[in-house]
Every structure is written in structure tokens, then in C-alpha cells.
Amino acid sequence: MAEHLLEVRNLSVEFHTAAGVVHAVKSISYHLDKGETLAILGESGSGKSVSSSAIMNLIDMPPGRISSGEILLDGRDLLTMPAEERREVNGRRVAMIFQDPLSHLNPVYSVGWQISEAMTTHGLAGSKAREEALRLLRRVGIPEPERAMRKYPHEFSGGQRQRVMIAMALALRPDLLIADEPTTALDVTVQAEVLKLLKELQRETGMAVLIITHDLGVVSEIADRVVVMEKGAIVEAGTVREIYKNPQHPYTQKLIAAAPGKGAMHEPGARAEPLLSVRDVRKTYGSFEALKGISFDLMPGETMAVVGESGSGKSTLARALLRLDEPDSGTALWKGRDLFALSPAELYKLRRDLQMVFQDPTQSLNPRMTVYQLISEAWVIHPDILPKAKWRERVAELLVQVGLSAEHMSRYPHQFSGGQRQRIAIARALALEPQLIICDEAVSALDVSVQAQVIELLDRLRREMGIAFIFIAHDLPVVRDFADYVMVMQQGEVVELGTVREVFDTPRQAYTRALLAASLSPDPDAKAGHLASVPAEAADILIPKRSH
Incomplete structure (x- = not known):
């Protein structure tokens, strides 16, 4: 038996361009165990998405090239695996959800067909695949799932599209789910709900989750361990609390210092003639x-x-x-x-x-x-x-x-x-x-x-x-x-209006309190993103009425 579900050893990826060779990933190593959530934290260009794409065999080669390393899934190297076996791994054992679901869902097919296709490609009968697609849409909280099966991606909100993509990724009950910036453009309440859904599904299935993000709040909300990447290299690794409370590398310290929400609030001056x-x-x-x-x-x-x-x-x-x-x-x-x-x-x-x-x-x-x-x-x-x-x-x-x-x-x-x-x-x-x-x-x-x-x-x-x-x-x-x-x-109305201090320190409306409670904190001890922390009267506003 392999020691870890996933083990990346000395992985290097380079891209050959007209301007020369770009070393996108530089000899990185990390591991992930069953039921665990590992966050890869870093900024654009740090190599975090490229390294995860290598796991799924999604790097265009050329111009890309994996110049060194191993990617072991249950001890077997995905990089040396025959193409037919690798296709069986993708989807069935390792699945991925992307940052922009609208770009990764086919606009000319209904979402029901697309979820079913993931299963029929791997040998499930069409009728069984449709039944399972319906069950998955229901499980991820899509309203009216029977009707939703016939809808196209553009007919859903951003949060609903992300839920559809999660349903598609989970269709074959993978051992490992890779989530590449899955909540970047979502509202705070929708983001909290999607993260809560991922955690629930992880508990139900025991799958491991590899989440790629630049959001410290997402890291503190969902991850067990963190790997910090800068310019293609891993500069720090540890538990969420270790990284946030006692960062060792200057780059990690810079990321944590840049997290918003800690500065002084603006105090507006006297108001005269409006612009x-x-x-x-x-x-x-x-x-x-x-x-x-x-x-x-x-x-x-x-x-x-x-x-x-x-x-x-x-x-x-x-x-x-x-x-x-x-x-x-x-x-x-x-x-x-x-x-x-x-x-x-x-x-x-x-x-x-x-x-x-x-x-x-x-x-x-x-x-x-x-x-x-x-x-x-x-x-x-x-x-x-x-x-x-x-x-x-x-x-x-x-x-x-x-x-x-x-x-x-x-x-x-x-x-x-x-x-x-x-x-x-x-x-x-x-x-x-x-x-x-x-x-x-x-x-x-x-x-x-x-x-x-x-x-x-x-x-x-x-x-x-x-x-x-x-x-x-x-x-x-x-x-x-x-x-x-x-x-x-x-819903088209102004429910609260005031200075930033008034709204953040003494919100009058339950809806405002719900938004504030659902906002993610980078501090792992705060856990502000849990919907359980939403005030009871505010939770009544957000959770039953929202399905995305």
C-alpha cells in the first residue's frame, strides 16, 4: 500500500516560448492523504494551477514540457502510465472543477447531458447515468432538478454553474477532487455555501481535496494543510494555523499582511454639493x-x-x-x-x-x-x-x-x-x-x-x-x-445605507448581518465563514431562500 493517496515528487514544468524557456514549476514536492484537504496558496504566476494541471494531464505539450518528477497516485506514477489507463484515471479517480465554470461547460448541450456524458464515457448505461445526474443535481442544491437537467449553462447563476460543475466532477465518485479557485467570483454567502457543500461531500465520500487559491479566507475555512508557492517553487508548508500565526518566509508574511479588513476605516468628511x-x-x-x-x-x-x-x-x-x-x-x-x-x-x-x-x-x-x-x-x-x-x-x-x-x-x-x-x-x-x-x-x-x-x-x-x-x-x-x-x-432595493463604520459595526438589518457573518476570515481561529455563525434571523433570510 502506498503511504499517501497522492504524492508529487520533484515536479518541474517548463514552457518553450519565442522569448525563451519559462520555468513555471521548479522541483516541487508535496503529498495528500485520503479525506484530507490541502490548499496550494499563491498569486498569479506562482505555478499552482500548472502543477495541478499536470496531475490531470491538461498541460499542452508543446509548448509545455514536464522536465522532471513523479506524480504518484496510490504509488503509481501518472506520468509514465499508458494513455488508456490515464484516461480511466481522469474522472473516475481524479476529477477537477475550474475557476470559471461558464468557460468549461459546453454552451450547446444541456447540463443534464453533460453530467451524464461523464458517466457514459466510463461505461455506465444512459438511463442509469441520467438517474445519477438527477440525483447529483438534487444533492448539490440545484432548484427544480428535473427542469434543470434540460437547461443550458447560460441559464444558471454563477453559483449554480459552480454547483453543476461540482456535480459533474463527483459523478464517478473520485478519490481526489482538484478545485482550482472554485469560489473566486462568487458572493460571500454563495461562497460559504459552496465551501460548506464541498466539506459535506468530502465527509460523505472520504475523498481528498486539493484546493488551489489565492484567498486566505478560503484556506482557513476548508484546508487542513497549506503549501505556499512563489515563482514556481514551494517556499513554505505547514498546517493552516502554523502558516497564518507564525509564517517563516518573507513571501508568506507579505501575503498575510496584505489580507484586507485589518486597516482603519475611512471617516467621511462633511458632505456639501453632490457630484x-x-x-x-x-x-x-x-x-x-x-x-x-x-x-x-x-x-x-x-x-x-x-x-x-x-x-x-x-x-x-x-x-x-x-x-x-x-x-x-x-x-x-x-x-x-x-x-x-x-x-x-x-x-x-x-x-x-x-x-x-x-x-x-x-x-x-x-x-x-x-x-x-x-x-x-x-x-x-x-x-x-x-x-x-x-x-x-x-x-x-x-x-x-x-x-x-x-x-x-x-x-x-x-x-x-x-x-x-x-x-x-x-x-x-x-x-x-x-x-x-x-x-x-x-x-x-x-x-x-x-x-x-x-x-x-x-x-x-x-x-x-x-x-x-x-x-x-x-x-x-x-x-x-x-x-x-x-x-x-x-432584490432591487436598498435595505441599508450608512458610513462604513455604521454598517460594519452596528448593522441594522438582518440581511446585512448575514452578509457580514458569511464573510470569510483568514484567521483560522475566527472561522467567520461558517454558515453556522450566521445569526438565526439572518440565516432564515439566506439559507432556505437560496439554492445557489
Whole structure:
């Protein structure tokens, strides 16, 4: 019998590129036992996803190459196993769920067919596979599972899609589940529910879980041990408590120090003439009321955080304010002029003052344009801002401001990680030196240290240039560190509005208390992410009514 379920020994992975060889993983070793959860913690480019892809044989070769090492599953080396045996291992013994389920679920097949396919591929009869798919959808909490079997991925919310992917991964009852950033873009309550589901399923099946993440809160919530990676190498390993309470390596210390939610709260100054005054904004889609009379004021240089779960109306509000969607009624006075009443020509002139950073940079960045073209496009549209001779110099400055380098300007979006693409989107928004930036989950996919760096950048721009922010987020510790005011939305309505101190220290509404209780803490002794810690009256709001 093998000593460990999974043992990775001296694994090295390299990629051959036009610019030379990139050593993505450098002789790493770790192990994982049955029923155990191991977290691989690190930032974009640390090699954590590449190392897990090697276990599943998902590295494109070429340009990739596993240059050394062994990956032992119950003592057998997956790297030397014949291809037919390796195919039997994938899915049946080792399964994987990915960060972005919409990109990994086939858009042209129903989810029932896709879950069933995982089983029929490994020899299960079609009728039995459909029965098991239905049982799995029911088990992972998908509402109306019979109907859900016939639905397509785009018909589910992000949390539901992640649950569908978990059902697919569990179809063959694997011994090892690899979860690559499984909760990055999810609301705090949905994230807590997904992690709780993984823990329940682990207890039921005894499977081992290898979770790849940059979120210290997720690590403290679900992991038994942690491996910390930097630049392809393991720099530290230990139990969750050892790593958090007594980190030895400077990189681990930097990650823990960068965790949000520990700084001083902002104390907003006196409020005078608002930059933006929103009154009774409403928006419906058919019979669905997305916005039900939203009102608030925003001063110059102020940050209004908007929090709430998926479907609460946060993004609809942002799109309405920018006239990307036309509201049904209400007013939004920008320096006394109603944005909703402006003609297209008048609105065009104001576009440079109002910018937006979207949640998904993969969708918002044109894949056919280089980074230089993406950022300088703003000056093509508004040529009076900057002479063309200074474009390259300014693009380089903006890239450095958001934590990238000037040499990145010749690359295309697909050549960057998700966090790097979001930094490019922020640089593009800053190119026009706007007076208001609407950030729609702009830092949700960033590494903790990069997130801290970007928040510090935005805070500095607010202080130095007087830029105001509408900051839509589900990461409440980040909101606590960055916002002046917090607006809590639920089902299209504002249920609470106050200073960050009022909302975080003395929340009035049960829904707000539920959001705060479900937020994950990086401190393993706090265990704030457990839904068991949600106040009873708040739990009644979140758990029975939500199925994703």
C-alpha cells in the first residue's frame, strides 16, 4: 500500500516560448492523504494551477514540457502510465472543477447531458447515468432538478454553474477532487455555501481535496494543510494555523499582511454639493423588477460601496447610471444635469468623465488588440487629452501604476492571467482621467497582494485627483478598507445605507448581518465563514431562500 493517496515528487514544468524557456514549476514536492484537504496558496504566476494541471494531464505539450518528477497516485506514477489507463484515471479517480465554470461547460448541450456524458464515457448505461445526474443535481442544491437537467449553462447563476460543475466532477465518485479557485467570483454567502457543500461531500465520500487559491479566507475555512508557492517553487508548508500565526518566509508574511479588513476605516468628511445625485431609479425586464426606486448621493472624491448578492441589482444600477441600459424612470443628476435626459451627443462629451471597470476583463478587452492599443484607444476617441507623441510614454506609466511593466504593452489579453487582465482594464479606465469610476467587482479576481496594491492605487487617485468611486463588490473586507459609505442591496432595493463604520459595526438589518457573518476570515481561529455563525434571523433570510 502506498503511504499517501497522492504524492508529487520533484515536479518541474517548463514552457518553450519565442522569448525563451519559462520555468513555471521548479522541483516541487508535496503529498495528500485520503479525506484530507490541502490548499496550494499563491498569486498569479506562482505555478499552482500548472502543477495541478499536470496531475490531470491538461498541460499542452508543446509548448509545455514536464522536465522532471513523479506524480504518484496510490504509488503509481501518472506520468509514465499508458494513455488508456490515464484516461480511466481522469474522472473516475481524479476529477477537477475550474475557476470559471461558464468557460468549461459546453454552451450547446444541456447540463443534464453533460453530467451524464461523464458517466457514459466510463461505461455506465444512459438511463442509469441520467438517474445519477438527477440525483447529483438534487444533492448539490440545484432548484427544480428535473427542469434543470434540460437547461443550458447560460441559464444558471454563477453559483449554480459552480454547483453543476461540482456535480459533474463527483459523478464517478473520485478519490481526489482538484478545485482550482472554485469560489473566486462568487458572493460571500454563495461562497460559504459552496465551501460548506464541498466539506459535506468530502465527509460523505472520504475523498481528498486539493484546493488551489489565492484567498486566505478560503484556506482557513476548508484546508487542513497549506503549501505556499512563489515563482514556481514551494517556499513554505505547514498546517493552516502554523502558516497564518507564525509564517517563516518573507513571501508568506507579505501575503498575510496584505489580507484586507485589518486597516482603519475611512471617516467621511462633511458632505456639501453632490457630484452625483440619484433619485428613485427603476428598471424592469418584462415582469421582473431589477431596480425598485434606488436613491443616493455621491460627493467628489468619495467612495460608495454597493454590496449584495447576485440578482440584487448592483450591476443593473451601474449600467443604468452609464446609460448602457436605459432606466424606466428616475433621475441621476451629474453636477446638476440629468444623465438620463442627455442627448447622445451630450452624453458622448461626458463619457470621458464617467468610466467603468467591468467584472470580467476577458469579455471587456478586445482580444485582437494589444495592450497599447486597448489603453491608447481612449485618446483616439478623445484626441484633445494627450498628443500622440506621448501615448507610449503614458501607456507605460499607467501599466506601472497598476503593477505591470512597460514591456507588456505589445502583448495581447490572452497572454495574461485573469488578475493581470483586470489591471489592464483599470489602466484603460484611468487613461481618460475621469471624475467617476464605477468598479463592478473590479478586484474580485486579483491576488491578495495585487488587490491591496490596486486598492492603494485607487485610494491615492481619490486623494490626489478627487476621483469618486462607485465600488460594487462582494469582498466585504475590501469594502471595509476602501469605502466611505456602504449601500446594501437586496432584490432591487436598498435595505441599508450608512458610513462604513455604521454598517460594519452596528448593522441594522438582518440581511446585512448575514452578509457580514458569511464573510470569510483568514484567521483560522475566527472561522467567520461558517454558515453556522450566521445569526438565526439572518440565516432564515439566506439559507432556505437560496439554492445557489
